[in-house]
Amino acid sequence: MRTLISGGTVVTAEGSFPADVLVDGERIAQVGSGLAATVSADETIDATGRYVIPGGIDVHTHMELPFGGTFAKDTFETGTRAAAFGGTTTIVDFAVQSKGKSLREGLDAWHAKAEGNAVIDYGFHMIMSDVTDDSLAEMDQLVAEGVPDFKLFTAYPGVFFSDDGAIFRAMQRTARNGGLIMMHAENGLAIDVIAADTVAAGTTDPIGHGLARCSVLEAEATNRVIRLAQAAKVPVYIVHLSAKEALDAVRMARDEGLPAFAETCPQYLFLSLDDLGHGFEGAKFVCSPPLRSKDHWDELWKGLVKDDLQVVSTDHCPFDFHGQKDLGQGDFRKIPNGLPGVEDRVDLLHDGGVVGGRITKERWVEIVSTAPAKLFGLYPRKGAIVAGADADIVIYDPNRTRTISATSHHMAVDYSCYEGRTVQGAPDLVMSRGSVVVRAGQFAGRKGAGRFLKRATADYARMA
Numbered sequence: 001m002r003t004l005i006s007g008g009t010v011v012t013a014e015g016s017f018p019a020d021v022l023v024d025g026e027r028i029a030q031v032g033s034g035l036a037a038t039v040s041a042d043e044t045i046d047a048t049g050r051y052v053i054p055g056g057i058d059v060h061t062h063m064e065l066p067f068g069g070t071f072a073k074d075t076f077e078t079g080t081r082a083a084a085f086g087g088t089t090t091i092v093d094f095a096v097q098s099k100g101k102s103l104r105e106g107l108d109a110w111h112a113k114a115e116g117n118a119v120i121d122y123g124f125h126m127i128m129s130d131v132t133d134d135s136l137a138e139m140d141q142l143v144a145e146g147v148p149d150f151k152l153f154t155a156y157p158g159v160f161f162s163d164d165g166a167i168f169r170a171m172q173r174t175a176r177n178g179g180l181i182m183m184h185a186e187n188g189l190a191i192d193v194i195a196a197d198t199v200a201a202g203t204t205d206p207i208g209h210g211l212a213r214c215s216v217l218e219a220e221a222t223n224r225v226i227r228l229a230q231a232a233k234v235p236v237y238i239v240h241l242s243a244k245e246a247l248d249a250v251r252m253a254r255d256e257g258l259p260a261f262a263e264t265c266p267q268y269l270f271l272s273l274d275d276l277g278h279g280f281e282g283a284k285f286v287c288s289p290p291l292r293s294k295d296h297w298d299e300l301w302k303g304l305v306k307d308d309l310q311v312v313s314t315d316h317c318p319f320d321f322h323g324q325k326d327l328g329q330g331d332f333r334k335i336p337n338g339l340p341g342v343e344d345r346v347d348l349l350h351d352g353g354v355v356g357g358r359i360t361k362e363r364w365v366e367i368v369s370t371a372p373a374k375l376f377g378l379y380p381r382k383g384a385i386v387a388g389a390d391a392d393i394v395i396y397d398p399n400r401t402r403t404i405s406a407t408s409h410h411m412a413v414d415y416s417c418y419e420g421r422t423v424q425g426a427p428d429l430v431m432s433r434g435s436v437v438v439r440a441g442q443f444a445g446r447k448g449a450g451r452f453l454k455r456a457t458a459d460y461a462r463m464a
């Protein structure tokens with residue numbers, strides 16, 4: 001099957017230019033002008049007036065994550081379908097090592113969840129919650145199998161938490177095997193003390209979650225793990241950075257020339273501590289790190305402009321308001337942490353970033369697709385519009401508007417954090433490895449068509 005995408009503006013991280021794109025089978029065969037006159041195709045898709053961009057890559061999702069006595073609602077089928085509707089054609093999800101279990105058991109379980117269900121391509125990172133001699137040794141094998149990143153936590157004592165010694169040992173291991181440590185950086189031990197004090201003082205509503213998890217404790221942990229990585233002589237990637245003080249720690253390290261990388265998420269750019277108010281309704285917005293006051297927004301955008309933040313991913317981890325979030329009625333500590341978002345990232349960043357005049361359209365493509373591909377061993381197979389790359393392509397209308405709502409979204413969750421927000425920019429057609437998965441708002445893909453992506457090590461991070 002050969003498809004010609006004609007008349008569009010190709011937008012890449014490097015620049016924008018009018019060009020036709022010829023897709024042959026699963027790959028991009030040619031990018032150039034006037035291809036309609038020189039090549040034959042089974043189908044020609046007119047992209048006039050639209051952008052032709054590499055499919056979005058969301059390197060932080062949690063399909064079916066066990067958390068707080070329940071599971072994130074989206075399966076690999078529903079979650080990747082929703083991702084595709086939003087212009088994302090690759091996810092990297094977090095497999096979970098449970099305490100007392102091996103990495104292998106966790107990874108096998110995640111392969112079983114995804115295989116035969118995902119509609120777009122997917123990879124895995126590994127959550128390490130039990131650093132032992134055995135699990136350290138297992139890391140080498142996972143790197144060899146294309147799962148080269150390991151998320152550790154200074155948060156969630158008793159669940160995913162690792163102490164500094166454990167984190168340092170895992171970092172030392174990646175110095176030898178080429179893997180990358182991803183850190184959830186909040187001082188969970190101190191936060192738990194403040195949270196207990198907050199409940200004891202009578203604040204049990206979701207706002208207590210935001211007040212207890214103060215930004216200085218994110219900054220402290222961020223600086224600490226960066227310095228641990230410095231001592232271990234390895235790069236480090238900070239996930240879901242939310243606070244300007246934490247960004248300061250990353251910026252300082254980068255100014256020193258250290259290979260410290262970080263992502264933020266749409267919720268930290270568009271939502272705020274105010275959303276955690278309004279009584280128990282605020283449970284819809286409970287995630288960790290928590291939403292911050294609005295004065296953090298400008299700093300995070302500045303971080304994206306200046307490349308102190310390289311990536312925007314979603315941390316997609318949806319729980320229904322009715323039946324899941326309400327486990328925390330009367331005690332905010334029992335609200336499952338996480339927000340839905342995999343469907344809205346590309347459009348929110350286009351609307352707030354490009355239309356809002358904060359970033360160029362080329363930088364938008366970079367932070368939603370190309371930079372994650374480079375940092376996570378997928379480039380140039382993904383994240384690029386170039387001959388030889390996988391034909392993961394979005395024909396994007398920068399002028400069409402849509403209103404975000406739980407009544408029309410495709411995520412398996414009963415609310416939207418962005419209910420009623422109108423965004424400018426929407427995908428008209430989404431292609432995954434040469435096959436159309438979404439066309440004119442209709443799903444055209446196939447359950448199980450997504451393939452596991454064996455990813456390379458973080459060489460890009462090491463060379464920085």
Ligand code: URP
Nearest residue numbers: 184287288315317337338
């Ligand atoms: O609140 C969040 N972020 N839930 C998902 C788990 C994690 O820490 O990423």
Ligand code: ZN
Nearest residue numbers: 184239240288
């Ligand atoms: Zn986390």
Ligand code: ZN
Nearest residue numbers: 060062315317
């Ligand atoms: Zn997460």
